[in-house]
Amino acid sequence: xxxxxxxxxxxxxxxxxxxxxxxxxxxxxxxxxxxxxxxxxxxxxxxxxxxxxxxxxxxxxxxxxxxxxxxxxxxxxxxxxxxxxxxxxxxxxxxxxxxxxxxxxxxxxxxxxxxxxxxxxxxxxxxxxxxxxxxxxxxxxxxxxxxxxxxxxxxxxxxxxxxxxxxxxxxxxxxxxxxxxxxxxxxxxxxxxxxxxxxxxxxxxxxxxxxxxxxxxxxxxxxxxxxxxxxxxxxxxxxxxxxxxxxxxxxxxxxxxxxxxxxxxxxxxxxxxxxxxxxxxxxxxxxxxxxxxxxxxxxxxxxxxxxxxxxxxxxxxxxxxxxxxxxxxxxxxxxxxxxxxxxxxxxxxxxx
Amino acid sequence: xxxxxxxxxxxxxxxxxxxxxxxxxxxxxxxxxxxxxxxxxxxxxxxxxxxxxxxxxxxxxxxxxxxxxxxxxxxxxxxxxxxxxxxxxxxxxxxxxxxxxxxxxxxxxxxxxxxxxxxxxxxxxxxxxxxxxxxxxxxxxxxxxxxxxxxxxxxxxxxxxxxxxxxxxxxxxxxxxxxxxxxxxxxxxxxxxxxxxxxxxxxxxxxxxxxxxxxxxxxxxxxxxxxxxxxxxxxxxxxxxxxxxxxxxxxxxxxxxxxxxxxxxxxxxxxxxxxxxxxxxxxxxxxxxxxxxxxxxxxxxxxxxxxxxxxxxxxxxxxxxxxxxxxxxxxxxxxxxxxxxxxxxxxxxxxx
Numbered sequence: 001x002x003x004x005x006x007x008x009x010x011x012x013x014x015x016x017x018x019x020x021x022x023x024x025x026x027x028x029x030x031x032x033x034x035x036x037x038x039x040x041x042x043x044x045x046x047x048x049x050x051x052x053x054x055x056x057x058x059x060x061x062x063x064x065x066x067x068x069x070x071x072x073x074x075x076x077x078x079x080x081x082x083x084x085x086x087x088x089x090x091x092x093x094x095x096x097x098x099x100x101x102x103x104x105x106x107x108x109x110x111x112x113x114x115x116x117x118x119x120x121x122x123x124x125x126x127x128x129x130x131x132x133x134x135x136x137x138x139x140x141x142x143x144x145x146x147x148x149x150x151x152x153x154x155x156x157x158x159x160x161x162x163x164x165x166x167x168x169x170x171x172x173x174x175x176x177x178x179x180x181x182x183x184x185x186x187x188x189x190x191x192x193x194x195x196x197x198x199x200x201x202x203x204x205x206x207x208x209x210x211x212x213x214x215x216x217x218x219x220x221x222x223x224x225x226x227x228x229x230x231x232x233x234x235x236x237x238x239x240x241x242x243x244x245x246x247x248x249x250x251x252x253x254x255x256x257x258x259x260x261x262x263x264x265x266x267x268x269x270x271x272x273x274x275x276x277x278x279x280x281x282x283x284x285x286x287x288x289x290x291x292x293x294x295x296x297x298x299x300x301x302x303x304x305x306x307x308x309x310x311x312x313x314x315x316x317x318x319x320x321x322x323x324x325x326x327x328x329x330x331x332x333x334x335x336x337x338x339x340x341x342x343x344x345x346x347x348x349x350x351x352x
Numbered sequence: 353x354x355x356x357x358x359x360x361x362x363x364x365x366x367x368x369x370x371x372x373x374x375x376x377x378x379x380x381x382x383x384x385x386x387x388x389x390x391x392x393x394x395x396x397x398x399x400x401x402x403x404x405x406x407x408x409x410x411x412x413x414x415x416x417x418x419x420x421x422x423x424x425x426x427x428x429x430x431x432x433x434x435x436x437x438x439x440x441x442x443x444x445x446x447x448x449x450x451x452x453x454x455x456x457x458x459x460x461x462x463x464x465x466x467x468x469x470x471x472x473x474x475x476x477x478x479x480x481x482x483x484x485x486x487x488x489x490x491x492x493x494x495x496x497x498x499x500x501x502x503x504x505x506x507x508x509x510x511x512x513x514x515x516x517x518x519x520x521x522x523x524x525x526x527x528x529x530x531x532x533x534x535x536x537x538x539x540x541x542x543x544x545x546x547x548x549x550x551x552x553x554x555x556x557x558x559x560x561x562x563x564x565x566x567x568x569x570x571x572x573x574x575x576x577x578x579x580x581x582x583x584x585x586x587x588x589x590x591x592x593x594x595x596x597x598x599x600x601x602x603x604x605x606x607x608x609x610x611x612x613x614x615x616x617x618x619x620x621x622x623x624x625x626x627x628x629x630x631x632x633x634x635x636x637x638x639x640x641x642x643x644x645x646x647x648x649x650x651x652x653x654x655x656x657x658x659x660x661x662x663x664x665x666x667x668x669x670x671x672x673x674x675x676x677x678x679x680x681x682x683x684x685x686x687x688x689x690x691x692x693x694x695x696x697x698x699x700x701x702x703x704x
Contacts (some may be wrong), residue, residue: 027396027499028504031505031611032435032611033400033431033432033434033435033595034399034432034437034495035398035399036396036397036398036502037396037397037398038397038499039391039397041393044379044389045388045389045390045391045397045494046386046387047386047389047476047492048385048387048477049443049477049479051446051447051481051488051490053481053482053483053484053488056481056482056483056484057481079385079386080386082385083384083385083388085386091401091492093401093403093490095403095488124399125401126401129408129409131405131408132405132406132407132485132486133484133485136403136405136447136488138401138403138445140401140492142397143386147390150388152380152384153383153384153385154384243385244385259383259384
């Protein structure tokens with residue numbers, strides 16, 4: 001169905017009409033000038049927002065819209081957990097060009113709702129608009145926490161332990177894999193056209209990813225680490241600083257060290273890697289440690305705890321101590337497998 | 353200065369480093385995974401969001417970036433007032449292509465900050481990203497209100513009076529004027545190029561708008577009606593329903609009537625118009641009432657009050673009673689100057 005058959009109001013109504021508000025604190029969701037929320041006495045409110053542009057942040061040639069909805073939500077949920085909070089509400093704005101259908105947006109919303117339901121988050125509003133080119137997604141997530149529980153980037157001490165969850169670099173290798181398969185497919189399309197065949201006569205883009213499922217899952221269906229936040233609370237551990245790993249470990253360490261006014265020393269051999277990540281890096285002739293340091297989109301947590309929490313934090317499944325903070329003058333260091341120390345560099349974003 | 357000289361983190365730092373947090377409830381602004389806010393006991397939280405796309409919502413050929421920043425903020429502030437709340441915080445995300453400079457973004461932020469300062473709103477976060485084409489802006493505004501003060505769209509009774517603030521249609525006529533001057537200028541450019549002249553040799557786009565300043569101001573520098581919200585509070589009037597006029601009076605009446613399950617009858621002769629709006633409509637051979645009903649971007653308030661509030665509401669400068677609500681079966685009616693009744697139609701948005 002074409003979107004103009006529904007119009008703006010019709011599309012919003014269609015996408016949001018079955019949304020159930022689960023949280024008693026959500027007093028009014030979609031349908032007025034504002035959503036109305038109430039927070040329990042004594043809790044502070046957390047707000048995070050992300051803007052995702054087609055062609056910059058995602059490629060719809062290989063990202064199904066349902067996965068895109070799921071991942072867009074997860075990226076925001078992850079920021080709430082990175083403050084040691086719990087997600088409560090979300091607003092979702094989309095701008096879309098004519099090539100998208102009502103069914104496309106249903107798929108996107110299905111993914112979004114799946115993620116929100118798993119994390120107890122109500123969809124309470126948003127905006128829907130036309131776009132001249134492609135799809136734009138803007139999500140704002142609202143959470144809450146008791147003030148004494150909130151963890152910032154700036155609280156690390158120079159003797160704290162550095163911990164990461166899960167494993168790193170797999171989402172990035174998943175992206176490399178998808179990009180490689182896409183270029184192979186596009187090359188086939190190109191050759192078919194040169195032979196005078198119609199591109200419709202070619203099979204659709206369905207490469208074989210067997211044995212690489214984990215990499216794809218990490219790229220297409222990341223999971224925000226609610227479980228870790230719950231485990232930390234259960235163990236009575238309040239990290240001294242925390243951030244989620246969206247831009248890569250190096251970049252996040254840079255933020256924590258800069259804001260905490262410390263240096264850090266992490267050990268290459270301790271960086272958690274999955275077997276598939278290592279195999280894929282080898283195959284692509286890339287350094288797997290570089291992928292883990294700079295890859296991004298892992299949505300794991302990086303946090304610091306006092307030395308005295310060593311045993312308790314090590315007992316949590318999926319948490320690994322990878323090094324420790326240092327005095328600021330020592331800088332940000334990676335101790336390689338051969339004992340050589342290297343300076344870590346934060347990778348930024350560049351305008352295209 | 354080119355944006356890539358600063359990089360993503362540098363640009364964010366540069367644009368936000370001088371932002372002072374004015375509200376005691378803003379515990380943490382830009383610089384962590386989330387902003388942290390606290391609300392006074394007994395207050396509910398209001399959230400609204402807007403997504404603005406270059407080429408759909410604004411044209412940078414005639415909208416200066418400072419005005420764009422100002423107006424983008426105002427559109428969101430207006431939604432908070434439309435709930436009878438007060439704005440407290442704002443997040444601002446931008447995606448921009450290579451053609452924008454650091455100075456461009458400084459201009460945009462200058463306008464944004466001017467609007468926020470005038471309305472007691474702290475800028476607490478956002479996202480900055482690359483875009484393949486043009487500028488995208490996403491703003492989320494957070495406000496608060498005592499629960500008993502919040503006004504929804506759904507509370508109008510079938511005998512309530514319908515009020516609007518300010519005057520309508522001027523922002524739309526300002527847009528028509530800018531579009532006309534732009535097409536004249538582009539025609540001149542085209543002819544100059546055909547004569548073999550370089551377009552740089554032509555004077556820049558600086559048409560003469562004398563006598564039309566009000567229309568331009570309404571289009572380029574709208575003001576959210578904080579003053580009206582304050583005046584209503586002072587008079588002890590709590591509207592039974594309220595909405596801001598962003599899509600046009602017809603469309604907003606449709607929302608209020610649908611959600612309140614009423615009809616309405618408004619009087620053409622009572623719709624507030626500025627003299628310049630009427631002159632410009634005449635000149636462009638347009639029906640001025642149609643412009644006022646469907647024009648949009650006025651950012652005035654439309655609200656309903658009980659009949660008993662007639663005298664008090666009429667005493668507020670800038671508020672005009674334009675009609676009254678009716679039983680739902682009577683529909684949405686406009687009583688024309690000649691006494692003929694016409695059905696109002698809500699205009700939607702169409703995908704481009």
